[in-house]
Structure formats: structure tokens, C-alpha cells
Amino acid sequence: MTEEIIIAGFGGQGVLSMGKILAYSGVMGNKEVSWMPSYGPEMRGGTANVTVIISDERISSPIINQFDTAIILNQQSMDKFEKSVKPGGLLIYDPNGITHHPQRQDINIYQIEAADEAASMGLTKVFNMVVLGGFLKLKPIIQSEFIRKGLEKSLPKRHHGLIPENEKAIEKGKEIIKSVHQLN
Amino acid sequence: MKGNEAFAEAAIRAGADGYFGYPITPQSEVMEYLMAEKPHERTGMVVLQAESEVAAINMVYGGAACGKRVLTSSSSPGISLKQEGISYIAGAELPCVILNVVRGGPGLGTIQPSQSDYFQSTKGGGHGDYRMIVLAPSSVQEMADFARLGFDLAFKYRNPVLVLSDGAIGQMMEKVELDEQRPRFTEEEIIKNTPWATTGKTKDRERNIITSLDLDSAKQELHNHALQAKYKLMQEQETRFEMISCEDADYLIVAYGTSARISQKAVDLLRAEGIRVGLLRPITLFPFPTEIISKLADQVKGILTVEMSAGQMIEDVKLAVGCRVKVEHFGRMGGIIPSPTEVVEAMKTKIIGG
Amino acid sequence: MAEITKEDIRKPENLIYKKTDLLTDKPLSYCPGCGHGTAHRIVMEVLEEMDIQDKTIGIAPVGCSVLAYEFMNIDMQQAAHGRAPALATAVKRLNPDKFVFTYQGDGDLAAIGTAETIHACNRGENIVIIFINNGIYGMTGGQMAPTTLPGMKSSTSPYGRDVHMMGNPLKMTELVAQLPGTIYVTRQAVHTPANVRKTKKAIRKAFENQKLNKGLSFVEIVSNCNSGWKMNPVQANEWMVENMFPFYPLGDIKVND
Numbered sequence: 001m002t003e004e005i006i007i008a009g010f011g012g013q014g015v016l017s018m019g020k021i022l023a024y025s026g027v028m029g030n031k032e033v034s035w036m037p038s039y040g041p042e043m044r045g046g047t048a049n050v051t052v053i054i055s056d057e058r059i060s061s062p063i064i065n066q067f068d069t070a071i072i073l074n075q076q077s078m079d080k081f082e083k084s085v086k087p088g089g090l091l092i093y094d095p096n097g098i099t100h101h102p103q104r105q106d107i108n109i110y111q112i113e114a115a116d117e118a119a120s121m122g123l124t125k126v127f128n129m130v131v132l133g134g135f136l137k138l139k140p141i142i143q144s145e146f147i148r149k150g151l152e153k154s155l156p157k158r159h160h161g162l163i164p165e166n167e168k169a170i171e172k173g174k175e176i177i178k179s180v181h182q183l184n
Numbered sequence: 185m186k187g188n189e190a191f192a193e194a195a196i197r198a199g200a201d202g203y204f205g206y207p208i209t210p211q212s213e214v215m216e217y218l219m220a221e222k223p224h225e226r227t228g229m230v231v232l233q234a235e236s237e238v239a240a241i242n243m244v245y246g247g248a249a250c251g252k253r254v255l256t257s258s259s260s261p262g263i264s265l266k267q268e269g270i271s272y273i274a275g276a277e278l279p280c281v282i283l284n285v286v287r288g289g290p291g292l293g294t295i296q297p298s299q300s301d302y303f304q305s306t307k308g309g310g311h312g313d314y315r316m317i318v319l320a321p322s323s324v325q326e327m328a329d330f331a332r333l334g335f336d337l338a339f340k341y342r343n344p345v346l347v348l349s350d351g352a353i354g355q356m357m358e359k360v361e362l363d364e365q366r367p368r369f370t371e372e373e374i375i376k377n378t379p380w381a382t383t384g385k386t387k388d389r390e391r392n393i394i395t396s397l398d399l400d401s402a403k404q405e406l407h408n409h410a411l412q413a414k415y416k417l418m419q420e421q422e423t424r425f426e427m428i429s430c431e432d433a434d435y436l437i438v439a440y441g442t443s444a445r446i447s448q449k450a451v452d453l454l455r456a457e458g459i460r461v462g463l464l465r466p467i468t469l470f471p472f473p474t475e476i477i478s479k480l481a482d483q484v485k486g487i488l489t490v491e492m493s494a495g496q497m498i499e500d501v502k503l504a505v506g507c508r509v510k511v512e513h514f515g516r517m518g519g520i521i522p523s524p525t526e527v528v529e530a531m532k533t534k535i536i537g538g
Numbered sequence: 539m540a541e542i543t544k545e546d547i548r549k550p551e552n553l554i555y556k557k558t559d560l561l562t563d564k565p566l567s568y569c570p571g572c573g574h575g576t577a578h579r580i581v582m583e584v585l586e587e588m589d590i591q592d593k594t595i596g597i598a599p600v601g602c603s604v605l606a607y608e609f610m611n612i613d614m615q616q617a618a619h620g621r622a623p624a625l626a627t628a629v630k631r632l633n634p635d636k637f638v639f640t641y642q643g644d645g646d647l648a649a650i651g652t653a654e655t656i657h658a659c660n661r662g663e664n665i666v667i668i669f670i671n672n673g674i675y676g677m678t679g680g681q682m683a684p685t686t687l688p689g690m691k692s693s694t695s696p697y698g699r700d701v702h703m704m705g706n707p708l709k710m711t712e713l714v715a716q717l718p719g720t721i722y723v724t725r726q727a728v729h730t731p732a733n734v735r736k737t738k739k740a741i742r743k744a745f746e747n748q749k750l751n752k753g754l755s756f757v758e759i760v761s762n763c764n765s766g767w768k769m770n771p772v773q774a775n776e777w778m779v780e781n782m783f784p785f786y787p788l789g790d791i792k793v794n795d
Binding site for chain 2: 591592593594595597598604605607611612613614615616617618621624625626627628629631632633636653654657
Binding site for chain 2: 027061062065
């Protein structure tokens with residue numbers, strides 16, 4: 001198993017930390033992982049993206065231009081990465097703020113209204129975990145016990161009290177993700 | 185762990201006595217990590233933010249001259265500033281580790297990853313005839329491993345060791361296994377293992393002087409001969425490389441660091457198409473794995489070098505190969521990382537079809 | 539009365555002065571009449587009197603005293619131009635039980651090494667800085683220094699230092715006295731026996747401060763450069779008293795006890 005994922009959105013949406021939790025969970029599940037962020041001024045409010053690879057084998061390149069899964073959280077990222085999903089791959093996006101919806105017919109496309117869901121939970125910060133839940137529903141590559149360990153590892157100790165909220169958000173994400181376009 | 189953090193943690197565990205640095209993207213995590221870890225409490229290690237890269241490398245000179253395990257880190261523009269100090273360190277034959285997390289240049293350039301400091305690193309960026317051992321990590325694990333290996337080689341040869349990384353490896357996270365904590369040198373060990381160090385002149389020995397100066401040209405030439413003999417010994421003993429899928433290869437890619445990781449993926453993609461390609465990854469850039477490349481040149485029909493530069497290492501590959509087979513360069517510059525499919529394309533157009 | 543022979547004189551009981559063992563037997567390479575020789579001697583005498591030869595690491599600069607390590611019989615490091623305070627910082631931090639000093643000229647300390655000097659002073663590194671100020675670049679042949687006086691001639695200010703064109707002389711010692719990290723800042727000279735005694739006392743105080751971990755001590759020695767000033771030693775000393783001292787007045791500038 002090798003899963004090559006790009007997560008892209010605005011800085012501040014929790015793009016990098018979502019990738020980090022995914023990567024740490026992979027490590028806890030004894031997988032090979034790499035986490036390669038875009039960095040620099042982009043970290044401060046512009047667009048941010050991170051490539052996460054989770055694999056049973058040694059990872060060759062941590063930098064790739066074709067992805068099994070693209071998780072897209074703003075329009076700029078949609079413009080940039082829709083075309084980078086491998087044929088037959090998966091695109092997950094939050095329609096909130098998206099004006100040009102994905103058009104490709106050769107990939108599976110799902111929507112997750114994570115921003116609205118997080119807001120209705122009263123916890124906008126767990127937005128990224130709702131998205132992560134949606135992804136894990138479609139690609140259950142990591143067991144939930146390892147996700148919990150990944151949360152423990154990547155969240156600072158003072159935030160460990162929030163782990164149950166994060167787990168709840170992941171479960172919520174699994175419930176609300178819905179198909180937009182399905183390959184036969 | 186990020187590559188930069190792995191390097192910092194490994195340095196503490198390698199028994200480092202002192203780190204002296206100045207912030208610059210994309211390597212500031214090294215000092216941030218060290219400061220957060222309070223190594224002065226863990227091991228007694230000194231960590232100091234200097235007023236400039238120039239001061240930092242000269243602090244390294246001072247510490248190394250006392251027989252201590254000292255290091256600094258920076259990124260390309262900062263490493264340029266350190267060149268004077270590096271030349272002095274090489275001339276005075278002091279052991280130390282220098283990390284360059286390379287970003288695109290020239291000038292202030294960009295903060296994104298690059299490999300355009302190859303010439304500076306391997307041919308001597310400062311003045312005078314000197315060489316550093318240059319280790320090129322291609323994973324977070326090697327960032328950690330080379331901190332310790334760097335110290336060991338530095339003390340073995342009384343020579344600066346450069347770890348030539350780049351922004352991608354510095355910033356990315358991978359799994360890493362760290363060595364156990366190694367104790368720092370004791371005062372007794374320093375006096376015994378590095379009897380040349382300035383530890384205070386006692387009655388039982390002559391004074392120790394650390395200098396790169398000798399105004400007597402005949403002596404300065406002798407000193408240079410001794411340095412060259414040392415560099416030759418490094419070439420004989422310390423050349424390191426990794427070969428991937430080279431046994432049956434018809435074509436070869438030579439790449440180091442991040443480019444080697446990308447090229448490895450390209451090798452997989454090309455082999456999936458039935459094209460037998462191998463990868464030779466130099467781990468030491470000085471000494472350069474000339475011999476093995478020369479040997480492989482007899483086996484393959486063409487060689488592609490992949491670098492995030494305009495083509496610098498290719499000169500060393502060509503020196504190894506001569507005119508026996510075609511050698512071409514593919515690279516991106518300015519902080520752009522080539523993709524595996526671009527490498528595949530370059531191999532097809534420049535080498536196989538070219 | 540029997541004639542007194544040399545052997546009669548060379549008896550231990552007649553010994554009134556002896557070169558310290560902390561100076562090597564190598565003849566000084568400085569010009570006759572230069573203040574460096576005296577400054578070297580009194581620094582080494584202080585180390586001998588404090589019995590800290592085996593605990594002292596000195597840092598030599600680039601300039602006339604680049605070869606200080608040829609004359610000082612202690613462990614020494616030779617620094618790149620201006621960087622001595624950076625070396626000293628690391629040496630002291632990594633060896634807090636050692637005594638560490640830099641010995642620097644005006645070009646080294648007040649021009650190319652300004653940043654290293656100010657930051658070492660400001661951090662309050664527990665070291666001693668000995669600053670020889672003769673207002674000129676001696677080793678390279680008499681060029682203008684950061685401390686060259688207004689109107690003073692040098693090979694790169696052949697018509698005298700025009701401060702509008704070449705900038706003003708820099709009073710580093712007053713400058714570092716402003717910094718919280720310096721504990722003792724003084725300006726001395728070595729042109730008369732009385733001044734030599736005073737300077738030696740100042741250097742002793744500086745090393746005693748280091749022993750007590752008090753912070754950075756900065757001792758400027760205003761000196762002469764006969765060759766660079768194109769004078770004989772007597773003229774140079776007179777010129778120094780008449781011209782240098784009014785601009786660089788002697789005495790303690792900061793004493794925090």
C-alpha cells in the first residue's frame with residue numbers, strides 16, 4: 001500500500017497540522033511516512049500545502065506531482081491541484097468558498113461541508129479533523145487507535161484535553177462526506 | 185521529526201559541546217529546537233545565538249581550537265558569510281560540523297530548496313587550497329546520522345565537515361531512529377585525544393598555538409602539502425555512495441540529496457516502462473565517488489545528472505566518465521523542485537532518444 | 539679595590555628585574571620604541587603574578603600583533619581580522635574555568651571587528667579585551683584607521699583626515715562603556731614608567747574581574763606608531779601626549795565594583 005496525498009488550502013486552516021496528524025498516525029501504525037510542506041511566507045496567511053505519503057515500503061520521492069488523493073480547501077488550490085490527481089484517484093473538497101467546482105470525469109470526487117459542520121459544532125478549530133474523518137472514511141488506511149496516538153503525538157500536551165473533540169470531529173466527517181462524481 | 189530538528193537532536197546526542205548560529209530560513213528550526221531542548225541542562229552543551237554568521241563561524245573556530253565538539257548551521261547566503269571562517273578553520277586544521285540547508289541563489293535568492301551551492305561546498309568556497317568532507321543527506325534519517333558521522337570524521341582528520349542538505353530535507357518530516365546519548369568529551373579526553381588544543385599551557389608541554397598563518401613561504405608550502413596529503417587520504421578512505429538498481433542498468437542517473445529521492449521515483453517509473461535505469465547517489469560529494477561512476481560508464485549507454493542547479497556536479501561526473509558515454513544534465517533552479525515525471529521525460533529526450 | 543667583573547654582578551641577590559618566563563626568548567618583531575612590547579610584557583607579568591599561565595587562552599588579532607603568540611608563552615589562537623571577541627566568547631563559554639583575553643589593535647577592534655566587539659561587550663562575556671590604539675594601520679604600512687585623529691596624515695589620508703569626507707574617529711572605549719555588559723572600562727598608556735604601572739594595575743584588575751565572573755573588562759592602551767606616524771620614538775611619544783591624549787583622555791571610564 002502506498003497512498004500519496006496532497007492537502008492544500010489557506011494558511012491557518014490547519015492544512016499542515018492535518019498532514020502532521022495523518023503522518024504521525026502512520027508512524028504509530030508502523031508505516032513509512034513523509035511530510036513535505038510548502039514553507040516560507042506562505043505559512044503566514046497565503047496558500048499552504050503539504051504532501052503526505054504513507055506506505056508499507058520505503059518512500060522514494062517525498063516530492064511528487066501526481067497524487068492518489070487531493071484534499072482541497074480553497075479555490076486557488078483547486079485551480080492548482082485538480083489536474084494533479086492521478087486518473088482513478090480521489091478528490092475531496094469543501095464547497096465553502098469554491099466558485100469553480102471540479103470538472104474531471106476520470107476521478108472520484110467527494111464534497112465535505114466541514115467548515116459549516118465545525119461551526120455548528122461550535123468548534124471551528126476542528127475543521128481540519130472533520131475533513132480528515134471524511135478522508136479516512138473513503139481510505140481507511142490507518143486504524144482509529146493509531147489516529148488517537150497520532151493526535152497525542154502531534155498535539156502539545158496542554159491541548160490533550162481537546163483530543164476527544166478532535167475524535168468526535170473525525171467521526172462527524174465520516175458521516176457527512178458525500179459523493180459528487182463516482183467512477184464506475 | 186523535521187530534518188532540521190533531527191539534525192539538532194542528533195547533534196546533542198553526538199556529544200556536542202557548543203552550537204553557534206544565526207537565524208535564516210529554511211534552517212532556523214535547528215537553533216529553535218536546540219534552545220527549546222535546554223541542552224545546557226541535558227548535557228551541558230552551550231547554545232548561543234550570535235550577532236552574525238561571521239561571528240558564529242568564528243565562535244566555532246574558538247571552540248574547535250579548544251578541542252570541543254562544536255557546530256554551526258545556516259543556509260546559502262549565511263554560508264557565504266561564513267566562508268572566511270571556514271577557510272581559517274581548514275587552514276588551522278580544526279574539526280567542526282557545518283550544516284548548509286541550501287536555498288536558491290544567487291544573492292538573497294529565494295527561501296525554497298536548491299542545490300546550487302555544490303561548487304562552493306566541494307571546490308572550496310573560501311580562499312586557499314582546502315577541502316571539506318561534504319556529506320549529502322537525502323532523508324531525515326541521514327540528517328540525524330550525519331551530525332554524528334560529521335563529528336567523527338572531523339576529529340579523525342582535524343578538518344571541517346560540511347553537511348550539505350537543502351530546504352526540502354530540512355523542512356520535511358520522516359521517521360527517524362536516533363542514537364543513544366553519547367557523553368561529551370571530558371577535560372582529560374580532550375588533553376589526550378587532541379593534544380594540539382588550547383587548553384592552557386602546563387609546565388609539562390610547550391605552548392599550543394592555533395593559527396593558519398606562516399609567513400615563511402617554504403613552511404607554508406609544506407603545510408599545504410600536508411593538507412593535500414590529508415585530502416588524498418580522505419579520497420581513499422571516506423568515499424561513500426549508494427547504488428540503486430544499477431546491476432542491470434542500461435542507463436544511469438547520478439543525483440544526490442533531494443534530487444536523488446526524486447530520481448529514485450523516476451527510476452521506478454522508467455523501469456515500469458521496461459527501461460532499465462539505475463541510480464548512483466553520491467553520499468560524499470567530497471570525496472566524490474569518481475571510481476564507481478567511471479566503472480558504471482563502461483556498463484551504461486548514457487548518464488543523466490539531476491540537480492537543483494544549472495548543472496554543477498555534472499562537471500565531476502564528466503571528469504569521471506571522460507568521453508566514453510553521453511552525460512547530460514537536467515535540473516530546475518530558483519527553488520523549484522523537479523518532479524519525477526520531468527526526470528523521466530529528461531531521461532527519454534536527453535539520453536535515450538537524444 | 540678589586541675590579542668588579544660581570545660575574546660579580548650576575549648574582550641572584552643582585553637581581554632587580556627579570557623578564558617573565560611568560561614571554562618567550564624570541565626577539566620582538568615590533569619597531570623600536572613601539573608600545574606593543576611593553577603592553578605584551580605587562581599582560582604576561584600579570585598572568586605570572588596571578589599564576590594562571592596554565593589556565594589562560596589568549597586570542598591574537600590581525601594587525602601588528604598578529605604574531606603575539608610568538609612572544610607570549612601561553613596557549614593562543616590566532617583569529618581572523620576583527621573576530622577575536624567571537625573566538626573568545628566561545629572559548630570562555632566552553633571553558634568557564636579558563637582565563638580568556640583578546641589582544642587587538644584599532645583596525646581589528648574598531649573597524650572590521652566592530653560588531654564582534656560591541657556584541658561581546660553587550661552580552662557581558664566574562665573575558666578581557668586589551669585594545670591597543672595607535673590611530674593607524676601599522677602592519678599594512680600606515681593607512682588611516684577608525685581612530686585616526688581629524689587632520690592626521692596617513693597613507694590613505696595623505697592631506698590629513700577630512701572628517702567630512704572620511705568620517706569621524708571612533709571612540710570605541712566610550713562606546714562600549716555605555717553597554718550593560720561591560721564591568722570595567724579604562725583608557726591607559728605605556729609611554730612612562732608611571733603609566734606602565736597604572737596600566738599594569740588596570741590589566742590586573744581586569745583579570746581579577748574575570749576571576750570573579752563579573753563580566754567584560756575593556757582596557758584601551760593609547761600607544762604610538764613611530765613608523766606609521768613617520769617620527770622617531772621620542773617625537774612620537776610627545777606627539778601622542780599633545781594630540782592623542784586630548785582626544786582620547788586617559789583614566790577609568792566605567793568602574794562597577
